[in-house]
Amino acid sequence: MGFIAEIEERTQSMRQTILKHPFVTGIGDGTLPVDCFKHYVTQDYAYLIDYSRVLAIASARAPKLEDMSWFAGLLDETLNQEMALHRSYCQEFGISAQELEATEPAPTTLDYTSFLLKTAYHGSFGELAASLLPCQWGYWEIGDHLLKKGLPTSAPLYAQWIEMYTSEEFAGLAHHIREMTDRIGADAGVVELAAMRQAYTNSVRLEHRFWDMAYSLEGWER
Numbered sequence: 001m002g003f004i005a006e007i008e009e010r011t012q013s014m015r016q017t018i019l020k021h022p023f024v025t026g027i028g029d030g031t032l033p034v035d036c037f038k039h040y041v042t043q044d045y046a047y048l049i050d051y052s053r054v055l056a057i058a059s060a061r062a063p064k065l066e067d068m069s070w071f072a073g074l075l076d077e078t079l080n081q082e083m084a085l086h087r088s089y090c091q092e093f094g095i096s097a098q099e100l101e102a103t104e105p106a107p108t109t110l111d112y113t114s115f116l117l118k119t120a121y122h123g124s125f126g127e128l129a130a131s132l133l134p135c136q137w138g139y140w141e142i143g144d145h146l147l148k149k150g151l152p153t154s155a156p157l158y159a160q161w162i163e164m165y166t167s168e169e170f171a172g173l174a175h176h177i178r179e180m181t182d183r184i185g186a187d188a189g190v191v192e193l194a195a196m197r198q199a200y201t202n203s204v205r206l207e208h209r210f211w212d213m214a215y216s217l218e219g220w221e222r
Contacts, residue, residue: 003130004178011201024211039213043109050113131202144166
């Protein structure tokens with residue numbers, strides 16, 4: 001059994017819990033309160049800033065030129081396409097670019113990005129790839145799950161979100177990092193495999209917490 005098959009089997013119940021999360025199901029049927037989605041897109045924007053830094057480190061640390069090139073391409077796409085889409089989303093909700101740039105990361109957002117940055121700097125390249133996979137693959141998995149249920153015609157922005165994460169381009173990126181992580185796992189020793197499993201599992205847990213954060217409008221106590 002390869003790394004991906006094993007780790008997805010281990011975390012199946014956790015991933016199913018994410019698919020059943022009220023934030024996710026609310027996007028799917030169009031009933032998610034707009035304030036929750038606004039909180040999500042602003043926090044996701046804050047997340048993507050440090051996520052981009054992690055991608056830059058991944059490109060620098062990649063032992064193979066093909067992986068270096070791929071992470072550099074993903075960095076470019078994140079900075080110049082995905083973040084632009086978030087700015088466009090926020091304009092729909094009356095959130096200016098200046099307000100978006102000034103967004104303070106919520107506690108969970110900070111926990112997640114801090115974990116990814118720590119893994120990028122101190123973990124192996126295999127751990128780094130495994131820590132990034134639950135975000136990239138998880139969004140495709142959520143989008144695919146929701147698309148099969150049908151787009152929410154009453155909520156065009158939510159439908160657009162689902163279509164973005166099930167696009168052919170995004171699906172290609174998600175499958176690529178999944179295959180890359182599986183390849184790295186096939187060559188990893190016992191110690192690194194254990195570290196990769198832990199990194200993957202931690203990121204799945206943080207993905208779940210991120211949806212909780214968005215749904216509960218989590219912020220810092222004043």
